[in-house]
Amino acid sequence: MHMADALISPVIGGTMWAAAAGTLAYAARKVQKDGDEQKVPLMGVLGAFVFAAQMINFTIPATGSSGHIGGGVLLAILLGPHAAFLTIASILAVQALFFADGGLLALGCNIFNMGFIPCYLAYPFIYKPLTGNKPTQGRITLASVLTAVIGLQLGAFGVVLETFFSGITALPFSTFFLLMQPIHLAIGLVEGFITAAVISFVYHQAPEILQNTASGQPLGSLSIKKVFTVFLLFALITGGALSWFASSNPDGLEWSVAATTGDEELTAADEVHGFFAELQEKIAILPDYNFKPAVSEPVAAPVESGQPAAWPSVDTGTSLAGLVGSFITLLLAALIGKGLQVAAKRS
Amino acid sequence: MVKLESNWLDLRTLDELALQKTPIHQLGAGTKLGTTLAFIMVIASFSRYEVTGLIPCVFYPIVLITLGRLPYQLLLKRLLLVAPVILFIGLFNPLFDRVPVAAVGPLVVTGGWISFLSISVKLILTITAALILIATTGIHAICSTLYRLGVPQPLVVQILFMYRYIHVLLEEVLKTLQAYQLRSCHNSGIGYQAWGSLLGQLLLRTIARAQRIYQAMLCRGYDGHIILETTAARKKPDLLYFAGWLLFFSLCRLVNLPQWLGTFITGGLP
Amino acid sequence: MSHHTLDITDLSYTYPDGTAALSALSLHIGHGESVAIVGANGSGKTTLLSHLNGVLLPTAGTVNIGGFPVTKQTLPQIRRTVGMVFQNPDDQLFMPTVYEDVAFGPVNMGLPSTDVKARVTAALTTVGALELSDRPPYRLSGGQKRAVAIATVLAMEPAILVMDEPTAALDPWARRQLIELLRTFTHTKIIATHDLDMALDLCERTIVLANGSILKDGPTAEVFRNLPLLAQAHLEQPFSLQNCPLCSKSMGNNTL
Incomplete structure (x- = not known):
């Protein structure tokens, strides 16, 4: 599933953006250094291939339903992790722009969930060791299915974490987890079997293609370690800076910290929360009408109810005024739109 | 394969729309990219219970769609295609967050419904903003700007x-x-x-x-x-455009305009 | 020695999977000649063309272009001399806009930007596609794509033009346009094609390939009147030489 802008906080979105950007820069340098000129057209055309192939419906036997592929594992097998990571990122970017799949702020999250995980986790740690240098039909099938399933489980878990820490939905962590993981087990199995079918076909028809990518990509653990370092470094720096900014504003990170206080990490989270609350009191620039209660009783309420107390008591006056105001604003917007249209036609 | 054909058609339409020569199309790609990102950031930064404060933000897509001569239908169609999954996630809010927070006459509204409404408004705004960007700028211009910016x-x-x-x-x-x-x-x-x-x-x-x-x-x-x-590089109208919208976004973010307007009109009466 | 000549001596090529595609093929093409290469599918046309700019290197024998042998070392020089128009323009137009695509070659040659611009404008003007400059390639019609693909090659100012099936997938009008365009070129032209009428229109000389060797090399008019030869090579007489289906009168002198 694509993360969406509507479900994400600026802190999480920004952090994942920076981490994705850092990793992309690293992967781009790796691909350039690799000096395989042939990869430029190959990456471009394979990206287009996966983009188009994602729209093919595959009938799932005995269910009557159909699924499709994401293609991350397939690209990693054909191109190696760095080039595949760049290719997936480009697919996601075009989808975010043209199809509004995910969104621009959530792009970093999506690149992580659907690019970083299959390319730098699932492929090197599951597919490579399982197939080795002498792939057989059985090994290819087993490895493809396992890689796709585990990759998608991790990706789905990424979605759960990112959504949860963004704190836009009220879904409890465990519920969302139990909702996402089984769905993605099914999706992963479909992805795995389709990938296995394609790789097996290529293995029989044109084995040299798989041979090239298998031998041409030296995959020391060192390179993967570096990727992780780059990713974490960018994530920590940006995440730290952004959450500091966001702490003046009691949504996003702080809310999710408050929400986790129901878990066993109570004391640590409490401290963090207390720190943020204090900080917030000092630099709050938005003592908005609806934030005040959260500021006045920041720690106690969440611990007791497991709910953020971010809303004032029922106040009919504000609600009515807000409603009337919103209605008038929308009317104004429509009028201005119409006016501009008329003006544009005249000019 | 209706899905594939219709997606391809939309892709081509968006591509074609980007070839127009309206005032919005003539702005620099970097300006529009920056404005779009700022807009989405501001939208995402609104509290999960904010609905009325988000409303003035609709001025941005409405003005751009009109001046950029974009078809509402296409944007609406893409929106409807993406929306269900997100709204499904959002629908859990009323289920889990049942604290009553507001009352309109006899109707008591829970926090969950408010936050669900907020997600829906955010969804509409962020998705249209992304589509407007590509339909007024085109992929080629965006990419050359990204390259200039050091991607x-x-x-x-x-x-x-x-x-x-x-x-x-x-x-x-x-x-x-x-x-x-x-x-x-x-x-x-x-x-x-x-x-x-x-x-x-x-x-x-x-x-x-x-x-x-x-x-x-x-x-x-x-x-x-x-x-x-x-x-x-950017020109003067571009800077004005960017600064103007940034000012507007900040205003929307810092001041709940509909609330003010409503209070003014209803005279602060309950 | 002129840049515009081509000498092939005893060229043989065997693909890595063991398929022998060309065997001991020799030919000479002189300055300004216009030569059609015809033959059935799998007769070795494309393999032969691939040797003319070093996409493939000979298994045995030599290919000389303008007096230089085609080897790994001479490839940059060879690729400036020989302009190759691929069969499918989609394979050749890979840049985001027509302008950038035509500029790709000159830019890689290291020309200063004013020269690049002049060359792009000249090449696009020649093929009548200057107004398409800002278009992305996927927004072109088949004929336009073909014209731009030729412009990308012209912009490199090659001495020899090599074309693989230039009229394939073109409608009759676009085909006619293309033939008239090619007629104006003074380059040495080598055209591999199944379009025998075009060969008759444009090329004074025709080489017939069969099973990787030259079956016949001679004046086009003569080759296309040799019916047994054409049958042996899985070819047919060009329509313009056949009897008119309406009045049964022969349009050309096809008596042997």
């Missing part, structure tokens, strides 16, 4: 290269699917017996194509480097 060349080349061949590959996939459907009785999708061979054949043809393109590149002196055109 690594391999990534920019990859996006452009892929976008170029998306059109070729979509056509090829579409033809393959039509050929499959004409000879299969069920229309719902590709049967598992053909999973590997159908996609595999397409893949092998694609790889062969990549090799031919590579040869064509070599014939014209390709040595591993692609030199991209860069666009000119």
Whole structure:
């Protein structure tokens, strides 16, 4: 599933953006250094291939339903992790722009969930060791299915974490987890079997293609370690800076910290929360009408109810005024739109 | 394969819309990209219970859609295609967050419904903003701006290269699917017996194509480097546009305009 | 020695999978000649063309272009001399816009930007596609794509033009346009094609390939009147030489 802008906080979105950007820069340098000129057209055309192939419906036997592929594992097998990571990122970017799949702020999250995980986790740690240098039909099938399933489980878990820490939905962590993981087990199995079918076909028809990518990509653990370092470094720096900014504003990170206080990490989270609350009191620039209660009783309420107390008591006056105001604003917007249209036609 | 055809059509339409010459289209790509990102950031930064404060933000898409002469229908269609999954997640809010927070007459509204409404408004605003960006700017201009701003060349080349061949590959996939459907009785999708061979054949043809393109590149002196055109830097109207919207976004974010307006009109009476 | 000549001596090529595609093929093409290469599918046309700009290197024998042998070392020089128009323009037009695509070659040659611009404008003007400059390639018709693909090659100012099936997939009007365009070129032209009428229109000399060797090399008019030869090579007489289906009168002198 694509993360969406509507479900994400600026802190999480920004952090994942920076981490994705850092990793992309690293992967781009790796691909350039690799000096395989042939990869430029190959990456471009394979990206287009996966983009188009994602729209093919595959009938799932005995269910009557159909699924499709994401293609991350397939690209990693054909191109190696760095080039595949760049290719997936480009697919996601075009989808975010043209199809509004995910969104621009959530792009970093999506690149992580659907690019970083299959390319730098699932492929090197599951597919490579399982197939080795002498792939057989059985090994290819087993490895493809396992890689796709585990990759998608991790990706789905990424979605759960990112959504949860963004704190836009009220879904409890465990519920969302139990909702996402089984769905993605099914999706992963479909992805795995389709990938296995394609790789097996290529293995029989044109084995040299798989041979090239298998031998041409030296995959020391060192390179993967570096990727992780780059990713974490960018994530920590940006995440730290952004959450500091966001702490003046009691949504996003702080809310999710408050929400986790129901878990066993109570004391640590409490401290963090207390720190943020204090900080917030000092630099709050938005003592908005609806934030005040959260500021006045920041720690106690969440611990007791497991709910953020971010809303004032029922106040009919504000609600009515807000409603009337919103209605008038929308009317104004429509009028201005119409006016501009008329003006544009005249000019 | 209605889905593939309709997606391709939308892609081409958005691409075509970007060729227009309205005042919005003539602004620099960097300006529009920056404004869009700022807009989405501001939208995302609103509290999860904020609805009325978000409303003035609709001015942004409405003004751009009108001045940029974009068809409402296309944006609405893409919105409807993306919305269900997000709204499904959002619908859990009323289920889990049942604290009553507001009352309109006899109707008591829970926090969950408010936050669900907030997600819906955010969804509409962020999605239209992204579509407006591509429909008024075009992928090529966005990529050259990204390149100018220091995005690594391999990534920019990859996006452009892929976008170029998306059109070729979509056509090829579409033809393959039509050929499959004409000879299969069920229309719902590709049967598992053909999973590997159908996609595999397409893949092998694609790889062969990549090799031919590579040869064509070599014939014209390709040595591993692609030199991209860069666009000119921003001009005065661009700066004004960016600053103007930024000011407006800040105003929307800091002041709940509808609340003020409503209080003014209702005279602060309950 | 002129840049515009081509000498092939005892060229043989065997693909890595063991398929022998060309065997001991020799030919000479002089300055300004216009030569059609015809033959059945799999007769070796494309393999032969691939040797003319070093996409493939000979298994045995030599290919000399303008007096230089085609080897790994001479490839940059060879690729400036020989302009190759591929069969499928989609494979050749890979840049985001028509302008950038035509500029790709000159830019890689290291020309200063004013020269690049002049060359792009000249090449696009020649093929009548200057107004398409800002278009992305996927927004062109088949004929336009073909014209731009030729412009990408012209912009490199090659001495020899090599074309693989230039009229394939063109509608009759676009085909006619293309033939008239090619007629104006003074380059040495080598055209591999199944379009025998075009060969008759444009090329004074025709080489017939069969099973990787030259079956016949001679004046086009003569080759296309040799019906047994054409049958042996899985070819047919060009329509313009056949009897008119309406009045049964022969349009050309096809008596042997």
